[in-house]
Amino acid sequence: MPSEIIQEIIDSALIGNRGELLRVSRGIGEHVKLHPYETTLSALGALLGEWSNLKSQPGVEQQPKELAILWHTFFRHQLSGRLYHEAYHSCYRTRQLFDGSAEPGGMDMPLASIQSYYQYLKKHKAEPMFQPGAWRLVNPNQLPSKALVNQVPLLALTDALPSGHHVLGSLRALLDPQLIQTVRRGWDPSELEHMRELLKLDPQTEWSESKLIRIFSDSIDSTTALVMARLATTDRLDCLEEFMTGLWTWLEQDPLTRSNASHIYRPFNCLAIILAALARNISTLGRLTDRFTGPYSDSQYAELLAGQRTMVKVIADFLEAIWNCGPLTTDGALDDRNVGEEPITAEFMHGYLPFMTHLHLTDDNQMIIVVPASDTTSQDTAK
Numbered sequence: 001m002p003s004e005i006i007q008e009i010i011d012s013a014l015i016g017n018r019g020e021l022l023r024v025s026r027g028i029g030e031h032v033k034l035h036p037y038e039t040t041l042s043a044l045g046a047l048l049g050e051w052s053n054l055k056s057q058p059g060v061e062q063q064p065k066e067l068a069i070l071w072h073t074f075f076r077h078q079l080s081g082r083l084y085h086e087a088y089h090s091c092y093r094t095r096q097l098f099d100g101s102a103e104p105g106g107m108d109m110p111l112a113s114i115q116s117y118y119q120y121l122k123k124h125k126a127e128p129m130f131q132p133g134a135w136r137l138v139n140p141n142q143l144p145s146k147a148l149v150n151q152v153p154l155l156a157l158t159d160a161l162p163s164g165h166h167v168l169g170s171l172r173a174l175l176d177p178q179l180i181q182t183v184r185r186g187w188d189p190s191e192l193e194h195m196r197e198l199l200k201l202d203p204q205t206e207w208s209e210s211k212l213i214r215i216f217s218d219s220i221d222s223t224t225a226l227v228m229a230r231l232a233t234t235d236r237l238d239c240l241e242e243f244m245t246g247l248w249t250w251l252e253q254d255p256l257t258r259s260n261a262s263h264i265y266r267p268f269n270c271l272a273i274i275l276a277a278l279a280r281n282i283s284t285l286g287r288l289t290d291r292f293t294g295p296y297s298d299s300q301y302a303e304l305l306a307g308q309r310t311m312v313k314v315i316a317d318f319l320e321a322i323w324n325c326g327p328l329t330t331d332g333a334l335d336d337r338n339v340g341e342e343p344i345t346a347e348f349m350h351g352y353l354p355f356m357t358h359l360h361l362t363d364d365n366q367m368i369i370v371v372p373a374s375d376t377t378s379q380d381t382a383k
Contacts, residue, residue: 006031011145015159015234036146040157043073044170051179067179068186074154074174078219078226080372081358084129086215087198091117120201127198129372136373139366141233151371154223158230164242171227172250180216221354225271229359229367232275237284244272244288267354274353279365 010021010031018037022029032038047070054064072079128134140148140155149156154174161167173179184192192212199211231240247268251261269288276285358370 007034010035014145016162016236016239018160019162036149037156037160039149040074040153041160043070043153044157044174046070047073048173051173051182054182064182064186065188066186068183068188071174071179071183074157075219075223077152077154077369077371078223078358079215080129081370082215082219082222083195083198084135085357086211087129090199090201091120116201124198128374134373135370137360137368138371139368140230141366152226152369154227155230158227159234164231164236164239164244165246167227167231167239168243168246168250171224175220175223177217184213184216221267222357222359224268225354225356226359226369228268228271229275229361232272232279233365233367235279237276237279237281240272240275241284241287244269267352271353271356274361278361278363 006028010028014021014032014035014037018032021032047067050064050067050070054067124130138151140152143151145156148159157170158167161170195215196207196212199215200207228240228243231237231243248261248265251257251265257264273285273288276288360368360370362368
């Protein structure tokens, strides 16, 4: 059989099955080792090795540049999206006045703030991420393996790992707060300064380094959601269940999260339930809802019926918001909301779901992500 055909077969069968394919035969194993996903496994091994070396020399002052480069391999997509989100929303109130979306008389804006906004736009008018067409929508399931490795290597790594436990273990290692703090020390100083400039709207306001720190640390929610969605949309619901079981165990046992484990876990569990519902997997859906309606649920969900109703409302409100539709009438037609009913907003959903940027879910169990257009070709965009 021609090697090209063998490679195509391996490409379609590799997700979650790398270990089994390696054991089929020596020839198949050699083809697996040439697959683009292997580069993500090598990068992870190199990163963890470098991190181990740094931790073994705690008294030695080091500039962990290599560690930062390796970490950036996996998180450049999430970091660029997070940076854009923060910069965009820092200008939100002022921008409303300029584009006419602010309600008449709804806000007062000091002249100094408007001038700062003008100077900010003037200074960063050539910034690539602010240009029209700078971002594209991509369906990872429609990307060739090599393109996925180049654009969102974390998803390729997720595909290459054999189980939800392995995925969670790798994610824990990559998102270790101590590791992220060390990575920030090894970051290119000129890049850090550029990020500060993008986040600093008003030059008269005292700069807080916490804004920059959040770009790194606050990516945890959206990164975890991204990995969970990848498991679900590649028909690895069993791995998603393993991931969630491991996540709960970790949060319960970690001294830093033990006292607040349920509060941290709940938004991710809610997302997992939505993912199982979109995949129409009833058995997984039932097991995931145990955290809300079972004997070990939180006190506020201890009553079975109340817990079920809450869960249904959260899912319905979420889907209604992302699909931009109204509730149905009894005959299946769209109906307007009742007068006085609270509209769905990002603030309403906050706390029910993890903070997710650049991730969209569809009703046919697909995920669409936002990536820099410079990383894509016209064939890679979502139709």
